[in-house]
Amino acid sequence: MTVSLAVRPKHLLAPPVRLEPAFDDPDGVVDLIKKGSPYKTLSAVHRAKGETSGGWFRNFWALGGKVIFDGAEPYFYNQRFIDAAKKSFKAEIIRPVAMMTNLNLPVEGLPYHQDLPFFRGAQNREVPSWMLAPMGYSGLFHDWAIPVASAITWFYDGEGGEFEYWPDGLGAPSRTERPPYNNCSVLADNEYMFHRVGSVGPKAEQHRYDNLGHDAKLELTGDNHWRVIDEGEEVALVDYGTVRLSVLWKGYCFRDEAEAEAYDDHSHDLTTELIKEIFCGDLLARGIKVSKPADFETDMAWKEVITSTYTPPTAVQE
Template identity: 30%
Template sequence: MAAVAHVSAKPFFVRNLLDDPGQVVALLEANAPNTPLGGWLWPGADPDAPNRPMWFQNDWVQGELRVPGAELFLFHEEVTAAARRFYEAEVVVPHTLYVNVMGPTHRCGPAHTDNPVFQGRNRQNTPMMLLRIMSASGLFEPWTIPQATSIWWMNDVEGGGLRYWPNGPGEAPERVYGDMANVALVGDNHGMFHQVEAVGNLGEASPRVSGRAELGPASDGGADWGVVDQGRVVYRAPLEAFRVSVLWKAHVYADAADQARREADLLSLEAVAEIFAEDLQARGSDLRLDLDRLEDMSQFAALAAVYPEPTPIGAGRSFFDPEP
């Protein structure tokens, strides 16, 4: 059986989300610096080499972490209501909030779905590659926790639109660009492919940074924000020139009984290996998930070849694509 792509309904736009978007600037300042996008995307990359675009992140709510002021988004009534409407579900449990801050980038981000979450298995206890393969395989639907997501944009910048595939990866994408300030897109970014378009107008001249770079208010006290990479300022600009988006995620359950039933059924790594083994055997494959080699990327590459992720049509060239 081919891997099945999750096809979402169209997301909702919520306009004028915040009464005072300036509160987000205060959150950004209080929680700086921001660090480059997840290292798991660059497995084995030299952490000192300038090999990444200026795409920075910071967690505001994650696990035990909840930065002061995060309530601004976390329990936002309109977002929560939109999530309930999107899923026709009663229970929406917000659990994650983070910010993306992007300087000029030479290309689009990757067209992707967000990393999946399963009852008992998440990025804290399971390699990200394995979580993605589990999702692509379609074998773990009973443990998949449906996720509602919101992307809120602080400002309009040059470039930085969003391409998204509400009709699935096999249909042409839709696009939002312009009039994005203080607007949120509420839907399911775990099921729906989406892609940030290139930011700014520097093209290939956009500076690249290493995994050790940091983005924060310029140290000279001016209004600029700066990217400092191993002691050197590689880029600076007013905060308004950076593309700032705040990402919200929530678990979704049909009702309290559904939540209780699902939360009681945690997926163990041993069960993951057994479920894969059963399916691989049925496919006539000798491949097995070896739980003693969870650091070994080559076994994930082999599994991903059996359970590939779909490639959406009409995606822009990403900074992960090979050079022509």
């Protein structure tokens, strides 16, 4: 198949919507977060063997439009998020698709980024998760992108942990949400809007967990402390409020029934062969030679070329 390498039209960001309160039952949300203990590292959850996550832990409440964590149903179908997504994305049909908790121990601030995008026929079941970000940054797959609303809700009143975001692009001023957080949320176009988490906790503690192993655990004790376990040993016991808690909800946004039906019938899906062809065509145009991989997961030369070529743009600081 011949693929046009013409520049895709620029994506227009859906405007952020701030929600406070985010949930009708915030205590129930926090109780469910506690119920999720013990937590796995981010790298373990996403099966990124050999990578470390520092003090970042995660658990999924819903995936693929289905609740997978008992008790999460009323929060997954949160009407506040659905109504805000309709308004922001000018969409008639909102389908909740995923929900997860994020727990952050003290850590240095993260770089700005976009969330892993969703593409028709190519999500993290069909391609490795590491390849989704370069697909988004490349701009080559915009025609297959699924509009996704992301609502991040925070429960944290400790030091640091701000949420900085660029709703008008990296060339414009950012906005920042800061603790104390208690059941407030920002719903935005995070697959296209750059955003970042600021440093969490006291500066002296921010590198304490850099070398936690892939299989480390974060466990809530009976007296409401967080225990950090690595290689079967307790490496830290910290106060409950030390950990920054957030809940991330995502929903597909379809302008109308026709757009939803086009997604459902898979008539406009990507395939692995088409992904290879699009990437290789663009790399050739850039003067970069690479062979088509037989397997995305195991071809390390392919991974190196893709991840080093398609990276976030550099912000211009004034």
